[in-house]
Amino acid sequence: xxxxxxxxxxxxxxxxxxxxxxxxxxxxxxxxxxxxxxxxxxxxxxxxxxxxxxxxxxxxxxxxxxxxxxxxxxxxxxxxxxxxxxxxxxxxxxxxxxxxxxxxxxxxxxxxxxxxxxxxxxxxxxxxxxxxxxxxxxxxxxxxxxxxxxxxxxxxxxxxxxxxxxxxxxxxxxxxxxxxxxxxxxxxxxxxxxxxxxxxxxxxxxxxxxxxxxxxxxxxxxxxxxxx
Amino acid sequence: xxxxxxxxxxxxxxxxxxxxxxxxxxxxxxxxxxxxxxxxxxxxxxxxxxxxxxxxxxxxxxxxxxxxxxxxxxxxxxxxxxxxxxxxxxxxxxxxxxxxxxxxxxxxxxxxxxxxxxxxxxxxxxxxxxxxxxxxxxxxxxxxxxxxxxxxxxxxxxxxxxxxxxxxxxxxxxxxxxxxxxxxxxxxxxxxxxxxxxxxxxxxxxxxxxxxxxxxxxxxxxxxxxxxxxxxxxxxxxxxxxxxxxxxxxxxxxxxxxxxxxxxxxxxxxxxxxxxxxxxxxxxxxxxxxxxxxxxxxxxxxxxxxxxxxxxxxxxxxxxxxxxxxxxxxxxxxxxxxxxxxxxxxxxxxxxxxxxxxxxxxxxxxxxxxxxxxxxxxxxxxxxxxxxxxxxxxxxxxxxxxxxxxxxxxxxxxxxxxxxxxxxxxxxxxxxxxxxxxxxxxxxxxxxxxxxxxxxxxxxxxxxxxxxxxxxxxxxxxxxxxxxxxxxxxxxxxxxxxxxxxxxxxxxxxxxxxxxxxxxxxxxxxxxxxxxxxxxxxxxxxxxxxxxxxxxxxxxxxxxxxxxxxxxxxxxxxxxxxxxx
Amino acid sequence: xxxxxxxxxxxxxxxxxxxxxxxxxxxxxxxxxxxxxxxxxxxxxxxxxxxxxxxxxxxxxxxxxxxxxxxxxxxxxxxxxxxxxxxxxxxxxxxxxxxxxxxxxxxxxxxxxxxxxxxxxxxxxxxxxxxxxxxxxxxxxxxxxxxxxxxxxxxxxxxxxxxxxxxxxxxxxxxxxx
Numbered sequence: 001x002x003x004x005x006x007x008x009x010x011x012x013x014x015x016x017x018x019x020x021x022x023x024x025x026x027x028x029x030x031x032x033x034x035x036x037x038x039x040x041x042x043x044x045x046x047x048x049x050x051x052x053x054x055x056x057x058x059x060x061x062x063x064x065x066x067x068x069x070x071x072x073x074x075x076x077x078x079x080x081x082x083x084x085x086x087x088x089x090x091x092x093x094x095x096x097x098x099x100x101x102x103x104x105x106x107x108x109x110x111x112x113x114x115x116x117x118x119x120x121x122x123x124x125x126x127x128x129x130x131x132x133x134x135x136x137x138x139x140x141x142x143x144x145x146x147x148x149x150x151x152x153x154x155x156x157x158x159x160x161x162x163x164x165x166x167x168x169x170x171x172x173x174x175x176x177x178x179x180x181x182x183x184x185x186x187x188x189x190x191x192x193x194x195x196x197x198x199x200x201x202x203x204x205x206x207x208x209x210x211x212x213x214x215x216x217x218x219x220x221x222x223x224x225x226x227x228x
Numbered sequence: 229x230x231x232x233x234x235x236x237x238x239x240x241x242x243x244x245x246x247x248x249x250x251x252x253x254x255x256x257x258x259x260x261x262x263x264x265x266x267x268x269x270x271x272x273x274x275x276x277x278x279x280x281x282x283x284x285x286x287x288x289x290x291x292x293x294x295x296x297x298x299x300x301x302x303x304x305x306x307x308x309x310x311x312x313x314x315x316x317x318x319x320x321x322x323x324x325x326x327x328x329x330x331x332x333x334x335x336x337x338x339x340x341x342x343x344x345x346x347x348x349x350x351x352x353x354x355x356x357x358x359x360x361x362x363x364x365x366x367x368x369x370x371x372x373x374x375x376x377x378x379x380x381x382x383x384x385x386x387x388x389x390x391x392x393x394x395x396x397x398x399x400x401x402x403x404x405x406x407x408x409x410x411x412x413x414x415x416x417x418x419x420x421x422x423x424x425x426x427x428x429x430x431x432x433x434x435x436x437x438x439x440x441x442x443x444x445x446x447x448x449x450x451x452x453x454x455x456x457x458x459x460x461x462x463x464x465x466x467x468x469x470x471x472x473x474x475x476x477x478x479x480x481x482x483x484x485x486x487x488x489x490x491x492x493x494x495x496x497x498x499x500x501x502x503x504x505x506x507x508x509x510x511x512x513x514x515x516x517x518x519x520x521x522x523x524x525x526x527x528x529x530x531x532x533x534x535x536x537x538x539x540x541x542x543x544x545x546x547x548x549x550x551x552x553x554x555x556x557x558x559x560x561x562x563x564x565x566x567x568x569x570x571x572x573x574x575x576x577x578x579x580x581x582x583x584x585x586x587x588x589x590x591x592x593x594x595x596x597x598x599x600x601x602x603x604x605x606x607x608x609x610x611x612x613x614x615x616x617x618x619x620x621x622x623x624x625x626x627x628x629x630x631x632x633x634x635x636x637x638x639x640x641x642x643x644x645x646x647x648x649x650x651x652x653x654x655x656x657x658x659x660x661x662x663x664x665x666x667x668x669x670x671x672x673x674x675x676x677x678x679x680x681x682x683x684x685x686x687x688x689x690x691x692x693x694x695x696x697x698x699x700x701x702x703x704x705x706x707x708x709x710x711x712x713x714x715x716x717x718x719x720x721x722x723x724x725x726x727x728x729x730x731x732x733x734x735x736x737x738x739x740x741x742x743x744x745x746x747x748x749x750x751x752x753x754x755x756x757x758x759x760x761x762x763x764x765x766x767x768x769x770x771x772x773x774x775x776x777x778x779x780x781x782x783x784x785x786x787x788x789x790x791x792x793x794x795x796x797x798x799x800x801x802x803x804x805x806x807x808x809x
Numbered sequence: 810x811x812x813x814x815x816x817x818x819x820x821x822x823x824x825x826x827x828x829x830x831x832x833x834x835x836x837x838x839x840x841x842x843x844x845x846x847x848x849x850x851x852x853x854x855x856x857x858x859x860x861x862x863x864x865x866x867x868x869x870x871x872x873x874x875x876x877x878x879x880x881x882x883x884x885x886x887x888x889x890x891x892x893x894x895x896x897x898x899x900x901x902x903x904x905x906x907x908x909x910x911x912x913x914x915x916x917x918x919x920x921x922x923x924x925x926x927x928x929x930x931x932x933x934x935x936x937x938x939x940x941x942x943x944x945x946x947x948x949x950x951x952x953x954x955x956x957x958x959x960x961x962x963x964x965x966x967x968x969x970x971x972x973x974x975x976x977x978x979x980x981x982x983x984x985x986x987x
Contacts (some may be wrong), residue, residue, distance in 0.1 A: 045559025215559020377849030
């Protein structure tokens with residue numbers, strides 16, 4: 001292994017992670033400095049729910065594709081979302097496995113699993129780029145950051161896919177690109193839309209708290225069979 | 229700050245900084261532009277191909293200000309995240325068109341956002357920012373000022389409100405032959421203080437008397453307050469938290485002054501949400517009494533056996549429309565269905581329903597914004613399809629805005645349905661004990677023979693059949709009737725005959741009823757003559773809300789029935805007579 | 810807390826009432842530049858006063874912010890209405906303009922020999938002046954005007970509800986203590 005690759009796998013990643021942690025902490029302090037609204041009213045609804053239930057339901061919402069009409073009716077989009085985000089987890093995980101537990105990649109099964117997930121995420125990324133450009137609805141709501149973040153992740157997936165075997169016999173270029181991209185990704189994320197997962201627990205917490213108190217969450221489902 | 233920014237733009241940005249809270253900041257920061265919300269909005273579905281209605285697109289019109297001024301990336305590299313400031317009053321006007329004219333704050337996109345972005349909440353905030361610098365649709369200004377200064381959204385003066393309640397009381401006492409059937413006003417220590425929507429006093433008094441019948445037959449210890457009776461709250465629509473707090477406080481303080489034990493809120497979605505929930509937060513007011521929707525009250529009376537109902541009185545198939553504020557912001561979805569099943573023989577769900585129901589298209593103050601009426605009716609196609617699919621004859625809703633919004637779209641899309649409320653169906657289904665039926669309902673016309681004796685009424689309509697029909701009813705009840713078949717003739721006959729009341733169709737060829745009405749209101753000789761509009765056309769809303777001239781004294785939707793015509797005509801004439809006594 | 814004080818022999822008192830429904834020599838209507846009565850108190854004037862008020866206003870055309878005109882009050886309990894065009898919605902130099910508007914209304918009343926005048930919570934509510942600011946400006950401006958001598962015998966501040974009343978009462982109390 002070259003010095004450069006060693007640096008990319010270790011020092012660079014550690015510095016990038018440190019920067020990300022500092023920026024994220026600052027970001028959370030910034031968010032928490034805004035006051036939280038107070039709700040004085042007694043609960044509404046049938047009485048079988050509460051803020052607490054609403055919060056749990058709201059957090060779990062993402063894993064319940066049947067819960068929202070938008071994910072229920074667009075199951076293809078929802079499936080893409082799941083695979084794409086699993087791809088992110090896998091590709092990030094890879095950046096820890098290679099430097100700290102490379103022996104795990106001796107398992108052909110793990111290599112195959114990671115490659116299938118990351119490869120599928122890469123293809124979905126490509127599809128998402130096309131969708132964002134081709135749909136006038138998506139174009140109308142897209143900023144340069146939206147396009148860049150998507151392209152960044154898709155290209156990163158591409159190099160992660162080829163980095164999974166952790167094989168330098170054919171040269172280090174792919175691994176170098178993957179690790180430099182990972183470091184860039186970690187530093188860029190807090191400043192881009194990709195930081196949405198940082199806010200996710202908060203936005204869903206507050207929506208769940210309100211709608212739980214109001215008896216709206218969990219959403220009461222009606223029987224579709226009743227239609228026929 | 230940029231010195232080229234207009235004063236109003238500057239004030240909007242300054243106030244935005246004060247209004248931001250953690251929930252709103254989270255909603256601003258968390259959107260990933262995934263587009264999952266797009267199809268959840270009825271405006272989008274009814275305007276295919278137009279992305280300017282997409283919730284995320286509309287949200288970005290506000291979000292760009294947040295990003296430019298409060299979010300770090302946007303402050304450093306604004307173009308990268310589409311962050312942009314606002315500089316001119318024209319830009320604020322454009323924002324007005326989006327936040328008032330392209331969204332009813334129904335919250336359907338909020339519950340369909342994977343990230344939990346509550347667009348409706350910050351859209352309301354943006355409305356409030358614009359209102360604070362005087363930028364708002366004219367109807368919003370008219371209604372807000374009425375609620376600030378007169379105490380209710382429709383500018384009903386205290387004496388008119390009291391006269392109406394007293395007139396209704398006389399009717400109720402006559403009907404039941406019992407003085408206890410009267411509506412108690414400002415009774416101390418009542419179990420129930422009943423608050424209503426001013427639309428009920430002004431244009432739909434039947435909902436008040438139906439509620440009064442239910443309270444009377446249930447033997448309720450109830451009252452209606454002489455002030456602080458308007459449970460609606462335009463602050464919810466205009467985004468003005470101060471107005472929201474002021475209106476709610478008037479209600480709460482009145483209940484406490486009367487020593488009331490429970491505030492019951494008549495069927496109105498935004499009124500229920502504002503009074504039951506948001507009002508306490510806006511007013512920063514903690515209550516020592518309970519509140520509930522009249523739907524819950526009626527259901528409890530049936531369960532407790534205090535009133536008896538017979539569902540065979542309502543045989544037509546009915547469907548139920550969930551108001552957005554009841555269903556998506558207050559969880560009031562099951563009680564109305566339970567009640568409906570007790571008072572109507574055939575209830576058919578519409579789909580989707582409950583929290584997933586589509587907006588009536590009249591919410592968020594849309595009924596008062598006449599400049600957006602064509603947009604509103606176009607977007608109502610989604611609701612119209614939903615209604616038509618049920619095959620029901622009646623659509624029942626627990627919201628006055630929904631009543632108006634649905635009535636307009638039913639006529640626009642020629643669905644041939646009628647809109648009603650649970651209180652009307654419950655009153656219809658009431659089983660009145662023998663001793664309390666002093667005057668059987670069928671005998672009312674006979675008992676009230678000649679109630680219009682001595683009154684001269686001008687009936688204006690371009691349809692001769694309608695003129696004959698209405699004239700025959702009015703003459704049967706003792707009125708002398710004169711007719712006119714177009715606008716110019718109406719003005720001529722009105723000047724010549726000086727009638728006591730004019731019933732006016734507003735969709736006539738040539739000089740239409742709206743112009744005729746405005747001419748009458750501006751004419752020194754005619755301006756004092758009460759006018760009852762007979763129509764169903766959405767143009768009516770402009771007369772009610774924008775009010776370049778004083779609004780009509782009543783209106784009736786076509787097709788009319790003898791009962792609705794007589795009730796409205798008598799209310800206007802007899803209350804006017806009371807007032808002049 | 811007190812609801813009344815005297816300045817130079819003139820009574821200045823607070824009243825919880827609808828300004829368009831009290832028996833008073835004159836009251837101030839916070840008017841628009843085009844002098845159309847519009848909704849809110851304007852609606853109450855139209856309904857309670859009848860058509861004559863808007864008719865009377867025709868002769869004045871439009872007026873600039875801070876100016877005031879006087880009309881009859883038709884069938885209302887009041888005799889006169891002073892239509893004072895006040896500043897609105899956070900407009901520039903609002904406090905100064907509000908002071909001038911109040912002074913102009915008082916001057917007009919003096920010119921017309923009116924001895925009793927009622928003010929609402931000037932600019933508060935729909936036009937967005939915070940109640941504390943409205944109380945401060947309304948009361949201090951009136952006091953200052955009365956100190957310089959006036960034939961007005963009674964100034965009544967008509968406040969719609971307790972929400973409006975309390976800040977004015979607090980301000981009046983602090984003035985009295987100082």
